[in-house]
């Protein structure tokens with residue numbers, strides 16, 4: 001409860017969604033004209049007379065949900081209850097290539113203190129994860145070794161360095177020996193919880209949180225062996241209040257380096273903390289991604305590093321069958337969706353909209369039709385989002401309507417159908433291929449068969465489908481004409497007819513539909 005209160009105190013909900021929408025009529029003539037001029041400039045005015053104009057760029061900005069890295073990280077932590085399945089290769093680059101590569105298959109091999117081993121097993125960990133197999137021996141080695149470890153969220157990094165700190169801390173010494181910094185208050189609390197849980201049977205090892213609001217008397221030295229906090233407060237505790245002696249820190253952990261450097265000021269604060277540590281301090285840096293900027297930062301912080309990288313499970317479209325559905329406008333898309341609804345609920349489905357407003361509109365209309373759906377969009381607090389995902393995961397709702405806020409990072413294994421109610425576009429109005437892959441990558445996971453249905457409501461969205469198709473060099477799109485007339489709705493959920501405007505549309509008969517439903521099952 002207190003955690004929740006603190007959470008809301010420091011993590012206020014985002015401002016209410018702006019009342020802008022992308023495909024409906026809320027677009028002024030002036031905006032349309034601006035857009036026409038822009039397209040003319042690009043020499044791209046090649047479409048026929050009946051096209052629906054693309055969405056004016058300036059009207060998207062506020063209405064879209066942008067992915068916030070720190071929020072995404074926290075959300076992942078809140079909803080993750082187990083390791084992400086990964087059979088991919090671990091790449092290890094040793095600081096000293098001549099030393100033998102040492103990895104472990106059991107926690108016993110690490111020769112941990114019995115109380116700590118008990119804590120590990122008590123958390124339900126039977127054996128080290130892929131990344132832990134290599135990282136733990138390096139982190140626990142004598143003499144200490146520095147480490148840069150990169151692997152996606154949910155592969156066991158936090159558990160690994162928590163174990164390393166608990167093993168490293170000497171409870172006889174009443175001063176701070178292990179210092180861990182994380183990008184946000186909430187992420188620091190999450191890590192602290194893992195340390196507390198894992199160290200449950202090591203009561204002599206104490207933990208302190210260097211986070212906003214935790215005030216301590218100036219000059220009184222901290223007795224806790226492990227400190228976890230955010231860069232600003234940790235820096236204050238080391239320099240201004242001098243309650244941590246940085247020269248006595250022998251293990252420094254920098255978590256979520258990619259999120260850290262994306263947060264203004266954190267990069268410099270981290271470097272300032274780092275500068276006060278001794279040369280002998282063991283440096284451990286973790287990141288989910290490794291762009292050049294993260295790499296440059298890592299090199300500044302971690303001298304002579306061992307490097308461990310876990311290759312990412314490739315997102316693939318091979319096991320996903322993709323369709324598009326021709327519709328005229330938003331209402332048509334809605335009817336098409338209703339026709340599909342029975343198929344959506346055979347397993348679980350996610351429906352992506354471009355704006356919060358559209359997602360809310362769709363949810364309201366589906367609910368009015370008597371369907372039970374969940375809504376997840378960016379104006380919710382991270383905690384609210386986690387609760388919605390939990391319900392969806394446990395199957396309480398079979399259909400989740402969402403925006404791009406949920407396009408990446410969220411694993412719900414049962415999702416076998418993704419509907420792009422609005423196609424993903426970038427700020428220039430072109431196909432956003434990466435987001436498309438992330439969205440439909442929610443389905444067809446771990447080699448299972450998945451389905452994606454794209455709603456096409458204009459020449460512009462048809463162009464986007466073609467761009468996507470070309471980008472992934474695939475020719476497996478099937479044009480499906482859903483009969484949008486309710487009268488044609490038969491017991492087999494939906495029927496197909498030749499569209500009066502396009503006679504070339506392939507007819508998908510009930511046999512195919514049954515096959516699709518069987519595959520989803």
Ligand SMILES: Nc1ncnc2c1ncn2[C@@H]1O[C@H](COP(=O)(O)OP(=O)(O)OP(=O)(O)O)[C@@H](O)[C@H]1O
Pocket residue numbers: 073076077080081082083084123124125126127128129132151152153154155156157158159160
């Ligand atoms: N060896 C293990 N065996 C079983 N479960 C584990 C093991 N290590 C970690 N886990 C669990 O797997 C989940 C992900 O682990 P962890 O949080 O350490 O990963 P991470 O890479 O730090 O991801 P994130 O940054 O999202 O937290 C957690 O629920 C954790 O309790």
